[in-house]
Amino acid sequence: MRRILWAVLIAAGTIAQLPAQLRITGLDGLASKAKESVDITLDPAMLQMAGAFLAGGGKDGSDVKSLIAGLKAITVKSYKFTETSQYRMEDLEPIRAQLRTPGWSKVLSSQSKGEISEIYMRIDQGKVAGFAIIAAEPKELTVVAIEGAINLQDLSKLGGLGVPAIPVPGQSKDQPKDSGKKGKQQ
Amino acid sequence: MLTQSIAAIPKVITDDPERFEELVREHQAMVFSMACRYLRNRALAEEIAQDVFLQLYRKLPSLESQDHVVHWLRWVTAHRLIDHSRHEKRRPQSPLEEAPEPAVPANSGDPLLSDMLRDLVAALPENARVVMILRYQEDLDPMDIAQALDMPIATVKSHLQRSLALLRDKLSRQKGVGL
Amino acid sequence: MNLEDELRAALRREDPSSGFAQRVVARTKVTPRSNRPIFRMAWAAAIAAMVIVGLAGVYQYRQVQAERAGRDAVIALRIAADKLNIARDKVSRREN
Numbered sequence: 001m002r003r004i005l006w007a008v009l010i011a012a013g014t015i016a017q018l019p020a021q022l023r024i025t026g027l028d029g030l031a032s033k034a035k036e037s038v039d040i041t042l043d044p045a046m047l048q049m050a051g052a053f054l055a056g057g058g059k060d061g062s063d064v065k066s067l068i069a070g071l072k073a074i075t076v077k078s079y080k081f082t083e084t085s086q087y088r089m090e091d092l093e094p095i096r097a098q099l100r101t102p103g104w105s106k107v108l109s110s111q112s113k114g115e116i117s118e119i120y121m122r123i124d125q126g127k128v129a130g131f132a133i134i135a136a137e138p139k140e141l142t143v144v145a146i147e148g149a150i151n152l153q154d155l156s157k158l159g160g161l162g163v164p165a166i167p168v169p170g171q172s173k174d175q176p177k178d179s180g181k182k183g184k185q186q
Numbered sequence: 187m188l189t190q191s192i193a194a195i196p197k198v199i200t201d202d203p204e205r206f207e208e209l210v211r212e213h214q215a216m217v218f219s220m221a222c223r224y225l226r227n228r229a230l231a232e233e234i235a236q237d238v239f240l241q242l243y244r245k246l247p248s249l250e251s252q253d254h255v256v257h258w259l260r261w262v263t264a265h266r267l268i269d270h271s272r273h274e275k276r277r278p279q280s281p282l283e284e285a286p287e288p289a290v291p292a293n294s295g296d297p298l299l300s301d302m303l304r305d306l307v308a309a310l311p312e313n314a315r316v317v318m319i320l321r322y323q324e325d326l327d328p329m330d331i332a333q334a335l336d337m338p339i340a341t342v343k344s345h346l347q348r349s350l351a352l353l354r355d356k357l358s359r360q361k362g363v364g365l
Numbered sequence: 366m367n368l369e370d371e372l373r374a375a376l377r378r379e380d381p382s383s384g385f386a387q388r389v390v391a392r393t394k395v396t397p398r399s400n401r402p403i404f405r406m407a408w409a410a411a412i413a414a415m416v417i418v419g420l421a422g423v424y425q426y427r428q429v430q431a432e433r434a435g436r437d438a439v440i441a442l443r444i445a446a447d448k449l450n451i452a453r454d455k456v457s458r459r460e461n
Contacts, residue, residue: 215380350369
């Protein structure tokens with residue numbers, strides 16, 4: 001209960017006092033247990049530098065550059081373990097507590113034994129303003145927080161596959177929709 | 187704000203004395219009280235608390251969030267206090283079992299009982315003392331204490347049960363005190 | 366009367382003496398000083414040299430930073446894309 005309270009307090013009152021921004025916390029110590037880990041944080045200044053660097057980097061570089069053009073920040077924490085049980089689902093509670101606050105909506109969820117895949121969107125004045133992914137498997141944990149507007153179809157192409165349109169919560173039927181199958185919305 | 191990098195936030199604080207002072211004021215009661223309850227010596231507790239915050243000043247750029255700052259402060263303060271008592275030579279620690287019963291009769295609600303309890307807690311063995319302080323000052327549950335001290339949860343629970351039993355025993359021998 | 370409640374009351378947090386935070390901040394500012402002119406000149410020369418060397422290295426450093434940021438952006442978005450697609454596939458399999 002106390003951890004949930006802390007997570008809500010963190011979400012509600014960070015130093016910069018922007019409660020809707022997702023902070024990936026509570027995963028300290030996993031890097032030391034992981035055989036591989038990725039810990040990337042890119043703020044606006046870093047994204048700007050990245051964009052300038054990628055401008056001359058061929059098709060891949062220009063694809064990424066156009067994706068990050070509308071972004072304010074990206075945070076990725078990803079851990080791969082040699083054994084199971086190196087983290088607990090409870091470790092994700094500080095993050096998920098933030099994603100239960102107003103502004104965030106869970107748009108896609110899949111759960112099976114020991115595995116969770118969840119995608120969240122943050123909507124601000126009817127527009128996508130943020131995006132979060134939690135992918136938890138027995139030997140791998142990944143949390144992604146993206147702040148800003150991003151085209152999910154274009155993002156998915158970086159992974160080599162197309163993506164069906166994921167409806168924006170609250171979007172009316174009269175507004176233009178992306179083509180493709182609809183993802184399951186929670 | 188997610189638009190600032192995690193590393194940038196602490197740098198702003200350490201570059202701005204006012205903001206660092208604000209951070210110290212926010213957490214000084216926690217750190218000082220842990221030291222004071224552990225040592226039963228306000229001057230020494232302030233000295234150790236200052237050292238902890240100076241260490242925080244150097245460490246801040248690598249801390250990720252307010253939550254991380256709190257966890258780090260508890261961790262560092264707890265371990266500093268334990269190390270201090272292990273190196274302490276001037277005042278040998280006697281185990282609580284050997285401590286005399288409180289000399290002054292106390293009733294529930296009497297401020298002297300609080301004073302007595304603080305003395306008794308300060309006479310506990312090092313690890314048990316820190317566990318009790320984190321439980322009853324910081325209101326952490328055993329799982330959080332285990333993580334804060336990197337101690338098995340079974341050990342935390344054992345410290346709590348044994349310490350409470352010792353305290354009850356000491357107090358109940360004082361006539362009229364039933365807890 | 367409950368021992369645990371009494372312990373909470375007895376161990377309640379209290380503040381250190383007035384001015385504690387200011388004293389901590391003051392200690393963060395303590396630096397060695399020398400009043401001898403030759404030391405002041407030596408310090409000034411050393412600082413000037415460091416600034417010149419630093420400026421010379423800033424451009425290269427920023428290039429390295431930009432490259433690292435670009436690489437990190439690619440890695441981050443590819444991880445995000447992979448996890449997005451995996452989630453989509455799991456849901457699709459469940460629906461079929």
